[in-house]
Amino acid sequence: MKALAKTEPKPGLTLLQAPDPKPGPGQVVVRIKATSLCGTDAHIYRWDEWARSRIHPPRIIGHEMCGDVAELGAGVTSVKVGDYVAAESHFTCGICFQCRTGQAHVCKNYKILGIDVDGSYADYVLLPERVLWKTSRDIPPELACVQEPLGNAVDAALAEDLTGHTVLITGCGPTGLFAAAVARTAGAAVIIATDVSDYRIGLAKQLGVDHTLNAGAETPEQIAAAILEITGGEGVDTALEMSGAPAALHQAFKSVKNGGCVTL
Incomplete structure (x- = not known):
């Protein structure tokens, strides 16, 4: 698949060919229809102080997205192939003290799409089932992809x-x-x-x-x-x-x- 990634610790991004992701248990592959530009992505592109402290190349960036479900991992039940979805960008672990006591928003082990794991500036993205939100086809991709900041x-x-x-x-x-x-x-x-x-x-x-x-x-x-x-x-x-x-x-x-x- 084509992807836009930070491949080196310097300003800029690289358009490259990357392996198509394969879903494990509880994971879903989404074919991207639209992905938007966040200020975070601009920081990564410029390679400023924050990006240097947070990003570890190589990393496919991007986290505001929508697309169609392309492939399901074992045990996925809430979506099916062909569903139109958007996604939350923060992945919580579900097992730390905070997650187990209703404070998942401060999960000790959270990961962020496009920062800690490969993101949505690609043909496909791999996501946990639990972060997906089914979206009405009445919402065009250029709007559906910004549901994350709207949220x-x-x-x-x-x-x-x-x-x-x-x-x-x-x-x-x-x-x-x-x-x-x-x-x-x-x-x-x-x-x-x-x-x-x-x-x-x-x-x-x-x-x-x-x-x-x-x-x-x-x-x-x-x-x-x-x-x-x-x-x-x-x-x-x-x-x-x-x-x-x-x-x-x-x-x-x-x-x-x-x-x-x-x-x-």
Whole structure:
């Protein structure tokens, strides 16, 4: 199969021929229909400090994907050949203390698709049965493949009831924009979004965000003052930190009202 991989510890990727994966017990081979580009993949391509500390070449990258089930390993019962599926990107072990006590999200032994195991920038990808989600054929591949980051936004935005809330979203990348849409659907009354990019702020406006603030053009103090003015001096009910930037995290805590909620 064709695959795009990090083959050497340096910037760039290599298009190569790799062996087709074969499923073991509980595993499924999926033929990729679409796979999207995450910021993580850009880090790996550039070979920055994070990538150098985390990626061990050779590694086929990519983790946001959808496709058709091509082959089943022994014992697989939840999907069949031909099913249209998307996948979670984090594989938990199921046997550590955290997994056995309802805390699989902090599994000690988790592996990430395209980072610890070969990923979706290929004709085929090998996945555990338990991470697959059947998907409606009504959802085109270019949308179905971004269900993974959408799921992150849904989980963050619905950490509490947003009905009637004023919500701050710091970071208007894909996950932040997803979170804005989810928050609105969940009943948020007012949504404020911050970013350092005019382009991303423009996308937030297109989504119907009520107020946008450019954190690259204004000081943290100016941003905080603007948020207080918007909220009548109260601060926001909920802050969703979607950028991973330390400055944005500080901004979220400065902006939330007493008794409010910050979701990371």
